[in-house]
Amino acid sequence: MLRKLLSMAMFMLFFAATSVAQNGTVTGTVTDSETGETMPGVNVVIQELETGASTDANGEYTITGVESGTYTIQASFVGYQQYTQEIEVDAGENVYNIQMAPDVVGLDEVVVSALGFEENADEQGTSSAQVSGNDIAASGELDVVSGLSGKAAGVNVTGTGGDPGAASRIVIRGANTITGDIDPLFVIDGVPVSNATIGSGVGGVQQQSRINDLNPDDIESVQVLKGPSAAALWGSRASNGVVLIETKTGQATEGNKVNISVKSEWSVDVLNKTVDLQKKYGQGIGGSYVSGTPFSWGDKIADRPGGDDVMDMSDGNAYFGPDGEKYGVITQKNSRQTYDHSEAIFENGLKRDNSISISGGSENGTFRLSVGNVAQDGIILDNSDYNRTTVKGVATRNWDNFSATVNAQYTNSTSNRIQQGSNVSGLLLGAYRTSPDFDFRPHTVDYVNPDGSITPGKHRSYRNPVGAGDSPIYNNPLWTIENALNETQVQRILGSTELQYDPTSWLSFTHRLGVDTYTDRRYSVFPTYDASNPSGALTEQKLGQYQVNSDLIAKASHTLNEDFSGTLTVGWNVNHREYDEVGATSTDIILQGFNRDVSNYNSKNPFQERSTQRTSAIYGVLDISAYDMLFLEVTGREESASTFGENTDGSFFYPSASLAWQFTELDALSDNDILSFGKLRLSYGEAGTQPPIYSTQTTFFQGNIVGSWGESLNPAEYGGGFARSSEAGNANLKVERTTEYEVGADLRFFNDRIDLSLTRYITETEDAILGVDRAPSSGFSTQLANAGAIENKGFEADLSIEMIRSQEFSWVINGNWSKNINKVTSLAGANELGLAGFTSATSSAIVGEEYGVFFGNAWARNDDGSLTLDDNGFPQAAAAQKIIGNPNPDWRAGVGSTVNYKGLRLNFLVDIKQGGDVWNGTKGALKFFGVHGSQDWETTADQDLTTWDGGTIQEGETFRGYVEDFGGGPVAVTGVAHYSGPFSGFTGPAEPNIEDGGFVRLRQVSLGYSISGQGFRDATGLRSVDLSATGRNLLLFTDYSGIDPETNLTGPSNGFGLDYFNNPSTRSFIFSVKVNY
């Protein structure tokens, strides 16, 4: 499509240039060899005569005044292989139709510049990655970001969980800021849009990213500007790169035909990988059954007599189940029945994705309308779903030297999510911890009070087996699934206009205006008897963002002579962003069951937040090309932003420069059979990250004084109070500055069959804004300051090999590899800065280390590295915390291949992450409770063994535990070492729960067949029917013992690699039918 657009533009440029002559005439139609569509704007040249013409809107060309003879005709067009053919020309009309084959090697040859203009990739001095919309849609992912996984070097995408609509974390190359946003700026059709993810934390639900609102089927291409050297024109929003998304537009069609495409896709989602739980020992402690205890350190289930359990049916100890039967507290456990708490709460999910698009146009204008709906039922039994409807329209009208485009999109999405993480109301926390011999059915019972009266609707869980009291302590997962609601409804409108005016051939003006606005309406309902909110709770929240962006751009070009030409672009950008959030958390419900009305709660805590942020800039770009081989680009942006401190200058300048040298244009190399194209790139750029809003002044707040365990008092209840913020304002805050140096080469061999791109970059961020810890005794505990520094050095390689290239059969292998080494170089004297996680293991910034390393509790060690043992020969936790792991991978790679044979297309993508630790907090916690799968040990002592608490296990005794020698002779590691001693995540160091999260993943494999033969077309009147079957995430090889290591508790946050009862991810089987009329 890009080719089409470009061809339209070129056609208009050359329209007036058609020449007039006398002799023979060469004429014909140029078509795309794959689609059969006509191609306007193609240059057709008769080589010997240095004369030619370009094709008109119908793809037809006419070259007149050609003397009879034998000539070589050439046709060339960006993105297509050059066409060369010998022809005979006689007097009169000679018809030569030309079929041009798309250049399937590597990425598209047309790239989008930072300002949204299409440019020739071979003239760029910076590296960029481009992924087509079709490839993204084919990935089977719901959102664009996930669809980029493994497809481009240096573009690192990590899913954060498997819940429907969950956000993905995208970091390009490496983090170029310490506490600012690490995700890139998203720009759709030249207009920046929001990709916010709001509300992620260690508990709660998996949140969406707002880029999810885009339907991948509407995307033409995604181009990633990987760093400041390519993205400096976006100034203080570009230090982490820019993702430029071009949406599909209509195409000029033959005879005003309207194209209609209908797609229907069905997908079955399956639980990918779950946590191993032991089923050998029952609820209890010390080897005996105890009802209601959190632990599963009880008796061996197989040793029970079997039969019915003995129950205490007395008042206060009993309940009536939904079956009307009475049950009581189990006093003697006889049953040997066990239950699967790891998989019982999951089912197969189903996703339906239907869309229709209508498009068409002529040289006067084009249009495209599309409607898409995705309805996904998650793998959790209930209340886990996502439903997104998108409506999009784009229309362009062209006049001689003026064109106007209107682009509008509306998205309505609804979603239900299930609580996860560090959260006693969370799904897996309650599920995994439940003892294997406890049946969590029924979850709702009629409790018999001590006085004999009945309270209906009580919440039963393994820690509260008869539903006594108000709290189940941990939610019963089935109760959570059925009762706790977390809804979100998002309505979003994206609209933009673009006007282009070309008063002369060398001057053009472009104006783009974009509006992006959405509201996100959230309901979070915890009914009565929920573990977190025994009295019931409702959080209602409405939040929204609003962004207006305007760019006025003037572009002038001048050709000095045959060898030198240049273009100067100047623009003015203004950007206005607002955030608005209002809501309330209400607790203590009045009428049970009527959960969704604020007035039905006794206690209400409202909250509100607003902000406005403005940015304005003047920018310019100077492009100079020399001798058709040297391409220099210099850019500058002078920018002001409202977030800068009062004591700063208020505006900052961001320069960049890049040079591309097509050395194969040198005479000596121009006819090289091996190296068909070679380019060296050199670039430099600066970009920034704005300070967080309203950080320049110290403020006072009316709000809760919250203790570290969540308990809090609100001064409003005591006459009203304003406390000073614990964060000191900083009037000197300025922009973070990221400088990037990049050098690389783009090489193509053997007539462009092998395409290799290599890039080396160094990125340094200075004045990184971070919350510098202050001694709390000074009155502030933190202050934002331009105090940090961080650098990234990396290497990227993209390789594409066209193994077979023919009309009917093609086979392409492509791969990418990237390695990034990140180093935090300054934290203003602080030792450690926590990014996300828990005290026991925090993903942190630490000077001299990679960003995000785990800082936490470790084993105490002697100077020689051996464990420091206690009197009984067991290791101990060290007093001080230290670095215990690194979630950054050593390198990442993607390997894919596509085979096309006639209409058949087979394609796969393997995604490899080498190294990169994950904190398996789930395992650490489960070890405390004695339910982790590894804890079904049964050992017979071959000698007397000491236990952690100093007890002795006699030789010959069989015990639950294992024997290990920590350096002081063999000892017995038993239950007590886990629930009291340091062998669990709660009671001991996090170090043993750091695991290698590296993986090899068959991310995608798909088989497609397109029926589009001429006979089929004639018979049906359809252009084509495309059928495909895709497997997503089918195979996963990893040493990680928890769920899929591609997860993060805190969503797409700066800190990463955290797994703590995260809802697991999925794999999918996808079937799709697309009918094109």
Next chain:
Amino acid sequence: MKFTNIKYIAFVLLLVGVIGCDSVTNSFTDGYNENPNNPTSAPADKIFVAGQVGAVTFLESHSARKGSMWAQYFSGEDRQYSSIYSYNVTASDSDSDWFMAYVRGLTNLRLAREKYNALNVVPQNQVATTKIWEAMLMGQVTALWGDVPFSEAINSDETTTPSYDGQSSVYSSVQTLLNEAITTLEANSSVGISSDVTSLGGDASKWLKVAYTLKARYLMHTGDVSGALTAAQSGIDAADGTGDALMPHGPQQARNQNLYYAFTNVERAGYLAADRSHALDMLNNGNNGKTDETARLNYYYDGTDLNSTDGFAAATESFPLVTYMENQMIIAEAEAAKGTTAGNQNAIEALNNSRDYLDNKFGTDNYDDLVLTDFEAGGAYANTDIPQHVRNWTYLGLIGQIEGFNFVRRIDYNVDGLSPVQGSEFPQRFLYPQDERNTNSDNLPDPVPGLFDATPVNQ
């Protein structure tokens, strides 16, 4: 020619556009950095309320629970609290306590005082009350940690790394604050105190007595027993509890609920209980011919849980900051320490006052007056000498409060039947917080003391 000129002019204009357009860009962004959510200043009364609520949150939340576990009033039964209970504690565990005391408490109390002092007519009683609050807060802070920042604290314009004052110096500063407050309030005892969050309702004469009881408390900490006795004699004197400084609570979650309730019932069910409570055992075994502890037992405990239904940890139950009970216990301890018959007699009188107080509180008649012979053969407390009984009794009088932990450390845990829950040593302090170690390490005592190292006054 003309064509070229236009082109030339256009290029120049475009270049001019790039250079020097600050004013164009600034005019669009200026004036948008004012925070619409939070003001940059607040009046003294509002800051004072916040400071009091901050100080109470320190006195009533994690620090109180932690102190209560180490004093064995309550026990930690789940996760981190089981570790803390068995003395398995790290520096970061103190972060929130320290933060609450300094950033939420002291900062706002001192800011409020600064603002009061800056008013055209300085409200002297307000200033005095901020001093009492500061003394109550920092007295506990120094009791828990020993040497702490005081004179250079909360003055970030001057220093971001406040030095640590010696513990004795902090205690003497606390006394100075109380003396100043007492002087002021004695001169203006009829002038009400506004923005008082406690049960005292702004009554200056009651605050005056609270100041005296606090003086007595901290003089006891520093071993000035006779000074403490003198101060206590001017301290809280209402046996019906109307002179007690209490933090009132209500039913609203995350707004005014009792913080013990919020912790044990809302936020962390199962963490804190009384499965292994020494105070519970003592109350269970505390009944004799003179004493029936049933009501007190049921007030604090519900089986092996805290009583969160209608007792100490109920949502609406007020939390004690300074009470008549404590004042009488100081008198009893100081008198008993004299080792004289008169002293013993006075100690018993103070004990009886406190027993009346309990009967008033519980609406019971469970505590008969004691006499000297109760401590002789055949008496209800025949096996206990008076000073030991006073210690036992004081121990039970401070359940759930930081002061209970201060008390047991001060008396070397010399309460009948108290032994360490793990190992052979008792905890002697709160650890210096990790946050302060990270940011102010040069000023921390060197070496940094451990959990079992007593603070200077207890050495």
